[in-house]
Amino acid sequence: MKYFVEINGRPHEVELTERLGVLSVKVDGEPLDLAYSEVDGLGQFFVLSEGRSYAVSIDGEASELGVTIAGALYDVHIEDERERAAGAAERAAAKQGGLVKSVMPGVVVEICVEVGQEVEAGQPLLILEAMKMQNELVAPHGGRIQSIHAQAGQAVAMGAKLIQIASLEAPE
Amino acid sequence: MKYFVEINGRPHEVELTERLGVLSVKVDGEPLDLAYSEVDGLGQFFVLSEGRSYAVSIDGEASELGVTIAGALYDVHIEDERERAAGAAERAAAKQGGLVKSVMPGVVVEICVEVGQEVEAGQPLLILEAMKMQNELVAPHGGRIQSIHAQAGQAVAMGAKLIQIASLEAPE
Amino acid sequence: MFQRILIANRGEIALRVIRTAREMGIECVTVFSEADAHSLHTRMGHVAVPLGGRLPSESYLVADKILKAAKETGAQAIHPGYGFLSENAAFARAVVDAGLAWIGPPPHAIEVMGDKIESRRAMLAAGVPLVPGLTDPVADADAAVAAAKGIGYPIMIKAAAGGGGKGIRIVRDPGEMKSAFRTASGEAQSAFGDGRLYLERYLDEPRHIEVQVMFDQHGGAVHYGERECSIQRRHQKLLEESPGPIVDAELRAQMGEVALRAGRAVGYQGAGTVEFLYSKGEFFFLEMNTRLQVEHPITEMVTGVDLVRDQLEVAAGRPLARTQDEITWRGHAIEVRINAEDVNAGFLPATGTIRNLRLPGGPWVRVDSCMYRGLEVGLNYDPMLAKIIVWGEDRATAIERMRRALEELNVGGVRTSAPAALAVLAEPAFRAGEYTTHFLEALDLKGRVGAQERLVAAISAVHRRAMASRRALGADAGDRRGWQARSRAALSDHVRLATNPGGQA
């Protein structure tokens, strides 16, 4: 099975092959010696690799993991081949458009755009306040504001739909 | 429901009565105000009683519990009415006889008695070694050695049957 | 001494006070919001009183509820911790009026120090150095040049209506004043519709250095030396150390003396902190925090003094237990705040439930934490979950010890600020002690590449596969042992080293 792993934004390909009950691991085409085992059922793991030992903590579910080794946190996005194939089509469609979600729970302070307005990548869309700090959410790419799903003063949960941007080149 | 609770060897009777969804607690006939809730799913509890708060740890299963409050450990043996009734007959039968079990995992160093021998309460029956310390297991009451289930040099688990003592007055 | 006190706070600071009170044989009444029913502070006190509500404004900030709890439980004094009502003079006054002892300074001292203008006036009168500057706007560039003489260069020109860095110029020499004044004034006019400008000394290489003080009710006062807190971001401190890397015995004595003068000027009692801005050999009064501070433990580690104990004793009317000469400093201490923040996402607040916790331990590592498995970290309260404090014989040892401690720490389920602190500790400028209040904001944390990226990719894939196997086992989903055994079988060759010997399944 192949896995597509993005770590802090950089892509890697991991191939796991099971043969006669033995799993071999290749990362970006190169073999890596690895032994992995769970310690406490709560997120602590012990890993031996290439003659070194690691106390590893893994955190998160499904395709979004946080892996911590000696205090260094790696943000991991992982997909297997099937998910990759399914996701690729979706991504292609959304390439120049998409949904902006709330990156944290908070209260919408201000909406900076209107439906129908054209925006550039990086342009502020709205301001979200959490823990007394205001954070700008910016457009991930250029496009036209298709819909706005929140209003000033509204409390929103993490991951809540906020603003839909439609692509300019390939309207759907 | 009534519970028969023995704490560090001293008996108490606890009565729990549910009426209209409210549980009232009586200990040895006197009401006690109590709120109990689980904290972490691993054995930490929070208890409020008579205006005071307690961080309580509970440890153990079924009828043998260890309850720790502020570092003080209480050894608890608990039975409900049904268990009490079932156990009472058994205890009556075994009153002057019974089974000596291993109180800890270890290795039998020496058996000090033979089958058929009469023993007095407190007489050493065998010596068990664990963690480099030797411990005498003594007869809990007088009687005649009915059977011996271990031999010198044998490793035994916690709770393993070691020696059966038969009552002298009422042989069964 | 008090028999029973109420702690009007939550989190690690409530637990901090409980610990010393327990050691002194004092009973603690804790108060808790709905969200804190299972919190460590609620469980670890002697009497717990529910305040109701989930928000601070419904619970910890409601003075009446807290006073009622104190009355009903017979508490003799109230410790406010930091934050919440700790610097609320009206609350302090209500506590005293209710016949209870207030474990903090007199309400008047809180009021004066809480007011920018009043406190500047009081400090000026007491001869405490303030950042030189004008209280009125200057009319034109010539007036500015004239005024600058009394202030001293470099000078900062600031727009009266200012904000966002607009209308600000740094002038290092009288010759630059004219053009700087003109452009700043124009910028301020167009940005704010108000071209008026103030002058203030610009502090190069500013460092935030503060002095811990304690006053009793009998005129006694001591300082416990300084803490350097320049590692901050948006005025939120991340890492503090004591002694300050650039503070020697002479400067310590000087700053201590000025800090005591500041306190005396407002009739201070109890524990407080006088914050200074230090720049190139000079230091200036910034403000006084009229309460115990988050970073008090580093002072405790180097002086050996339990500040909460001293605080309780002077609040109970006892004279200070030690003279200035009896306060000595040994070694070096560092504190790192463990906040619920996602460093990789630009310090966004993080939420979640703590599922897994590995706290550091061993020699000279102190953990002041309110974390436990099951704790839900939300947005209603301060994001600080814990403080890791280390002590070392010298600064270099303390730095390495903190690195080691942070490498041991793991908070599963909630992102924390620990990686940012590790990044700070690795910076050569920090290690040399050469840093200012701009240090942390200038540090590029996003660009950091972990050294173990290939390994992490492999671990993630193997973990993903193991999770899928576990899910595939269906009914056994909760049974980790079964899953582990399966994972082991699948990985038998590689795993021989790691798990076959252990046979821990």
Added chain:
Amino acid sequence: MFQRILIANRGEIALRVIRTAREMGIECVTVFSEADAHSLHTRMGHVAVPLGGRLPSESYLVADKILKAAKETGAQAIHPGYGFLSENAAFARAVVDAGLAWIGPPPHAIEVMGDKIESRRAMLAAGVPLVPGLTDPVADADAAVAAAKGIGYPIMIKAAAGGGGKGIRIVRDPGEMKSAFRTASGEAQSAFGDGRLYLERYLDEPRHIEVQVMFDQHGGAVHYGERECSIQRRHQKLLEESPGPIVDAELRAQMGEVALRAGRAVGYQGAGTVEFLYSKGEFFFLEMNTRLQVEHPITEMVTGVDLVRDQLEVAAGRPLARTQDEITWRGHAIEVRINAEDVNAGFLPATGTIRNLRLPGGPWVRVDSCMYRGLEVGLNYDPMLAKIIVWGEDRATAIERMRRALEELNVGGVRTSAPAALAVLAEPAFRAGEYTTHFLEALDLKGRVGAQERLVAAISAVHRRAMASRRALGADAGDRRGWQARSRAALSDHVRLATNPGGQA
């Protein structure tokens, strides 16, 4: 300095060494038995080498396996910790012969100090005081009276074949000698068939006091003061403190000087401890432990010195980092050993799996622990799971802090010795510092009545009922939240305080 060392040990001491090594930038090779595949020491090192086997005799005691691991991983030195091979001169020699550095004293010093007769001889020659006594049996009561003059009263008459307290008499005055000799001799004759008797000074109110020393390879030597370890049971220490409650600066200097003399007499290098028996103003050499000791942290807390760091530095050939004058003492430290023992069952060894863990924290509490959730505690290894160490400004503060820390501790799933330590801390004689090596064995631990018995009875019943409800829910058995909600509904009135506000389900 070494780049990589191997730690030939397990448990908390392996972790202790790893921590300092990590702080010094030294890589650690750990070794582990099958039972320790998931142990903290295995996970926290840089390189882990499996030894195989579950018993010490198959793993940590197999010199060849350890030397092989060191060679294969390129370790330059071996730290033996305490126990296992740490006082095995043959192993030390093998390490040195293999071209590796031995982080311990020269094999010859281990040998001499490990032999009762040889060490007594060496100490006698060096002028180190030994308990006065005869090496040969005395012929009769008159000879005993004559010999007693040279020994000093009180005198202990001991049977040559002795054991179990038989044939022992204490003689406090020459007039008692005749009758004591006669009855002891008769008792010995009838008990052992051997009436021969020895004489030795009887030490009234004996206290176990030991001195920590360190020698470098260049003739440098320092002592770090004493530890009092009289709280012991069957020669197993439970609680240690530093400084000793009855030791003043003069006695400390004297004992330190004698301890250094003892080490010099055998050409000592590295860290060691000289144990003395103290009685009424006199002290006598007992033995020398030629390794780091379990209780070394209390010395670290009062001196501020990292003993493992000093140990590594002198093993690497560096001269001692400080002179005797630079070693100073501040405050008071206490250590309690957390052993897997059931105090209520007469200190029987306890086993089990750690399901739940709440470690103490906060100011001046140090935890050296090898515990983690999931740890299986068996009978193959030393029962010590952790050490709690506290520091306080003075002894009274340290005692209260330790009580507080032990009250915070919870080890779910395995019984520990903590309740015994709490009982010791509560005893007036201990608090007054007036105790001897007989103290702990004379303490009645079984008879103790907890103050909360009625409450515990009620909690147990409610818990039992909640567990039964959970089981009755069948499929939901693993879902504690569901169960909790049910329990709450049942208890709603009482629970209002505790859980309704929290709504944490």
